[in-house]
Amino acid sequence: MPEGKIVKALSGFYYVLHNEELTQCRGRGVFRKNKITPLVGDEVVFQAENDLEGYILEVKERKNELVRPPIANVDQAILVFSAVEPDFSTVLLDRFLVLVEFNHIEPLICITKMDLATANQKQKIAEFAEQYKTAGYEVILTSSETEAGIKELNPHVQNKISVFAGQSGVGKSSLLNVLRPGLELKTNDISSHLGRGKHTTRHVELIKIGNGLIADTPGFSSLEFNNIDAEDLTACFPELQLASKNCKFRGCLHVTEPKCGVKQEVDSGGIPAYRYKHYLDFLQEIKDRKPRY
Template identity: 75%
Template sequence: MPEGKIIKALSGFYYVLSGNETVQCRGRGVFRKNKVTPLVGDEVVFQAENDKEGYILEVKERKNELIRPPIANVDQSILVFSAVEPSFSTALLDRFLVLVEYNQIKPIICITKMDLTNSEQYDDIQSYANDYRQAGYEVLLTSSETEEGIKDLYPFLEGEISVFAGQSGVGKSSLLNVLRPDLELRTNDISTHLGRGKHTTRHVELIKVGDGLVADTPGFSSLEFTDIEMEDLNFCFPEIQQKSEECKFRGCLHLAEPKCAVKLATENKEIPVYRYEHYITFLQEIKERKPRY
């Protein structure tokens, strides 16, 4: 049986890339019975009735999957956040980072619209970028308008399956248009009434960029920690996880425990206060989460 990778899912059809051919497939009823929904990025076995149409028979085991956006087998996530319009949010970025880290996907932070910043905003973004680099993250400062920093992004995409994710209106589609001008992806300005971007990407699709595949995804601005437990959160903040090894008590949650190295490092400004505060906020959110039945 032929095998391939789902590169697009739209209106009940799955477009499977097999070699140099793309075959439009439907899922067999067995998937509904087994509650398995094929996702973009899935490696699948399919049966082709002809060279253009077929049926997916099997979804191979996934190394990871995301729910929002719905995609599987991702190597890395390019977290696209704008410096302005909408304003840069460390709280939202940290939320994305936690979910990406939890799914064992390498995050790369890409801050767009640097050309729109004034000197004060520019300095603020540079300061935040330094904080995240200090924590071990790759941070790129870019502009789709001037193409600043775009060439620095290409090497990260080579040979990888990357998902572009972030709040709507931050310039994901504009960034992809610079990387692949022939795409001519639709973009929209920020809604002045809502203060956020209008959704321009309606479905998830893997697009070839150089020797890699990149997913453009619908924008979204709310994420929930549905599967993450309190003891997991520590590992989703690299600098907190590193310092936690010096805590007196194993399993320290860095709340009110004595001789907590993380709290001490925060007081000494070795860990940014906002990162620690977000950790505590997320911890409380997980603690208060309604149990699933």
């Protein structure tokens, strides 16, 4: 039986890429019975009724999966945030980073619309970029208008499945249009009334960029830490995880414990205060979460 990758899911159909050709497939009824939902990114075994139609018979084991957006086997999450319109938000970026780190997906931070930023805004963004780089993250500053940073970004998307993530209106579709000229994805201007963008992507689809695949998604519709426990959170902040090796007590949550390596690093300026504050806020949110039964 042929095997391929689901690159698009729409209206109950799954479009499987095999030998550079797409086959429109439906899932077998056994998937519903076993509560298996094929996802974009899945490696599958399928049976082709003809050149255009077929059925998915088996979904191969996944290395990871996201629920919102629904996608599997992601190598990298490109977190797209704008310098302005909407303004850059460290708390929202850190929320995305925690979710990505928890799912063991490699993050890359991409800050767009640098051409619209004032000199002061550019300086502030550059400072944030250096702080995130110090924490261990790759950060690329880009502009879809001037194409600044595009040559730097392009090698990072090759030979990988990447997912574009970020709030609406930051320019994800515009960035994809520059990475692959002729793609012509629909884009919308940001709403001046709401201060945020309108969603232009309605479904998950893997788009070929050179030797890589990028998922243009409707965005993360849930940014809650439903599956993350308090003990998991430190590992989602790389610089906190590193500093925690100097904590006196195993299982230290870096709140009120004595001789805490993380708090010492914050006090010395080695960890930015806002990163530590976001950690504490997220930790409290997790602790306040209603118990699951």
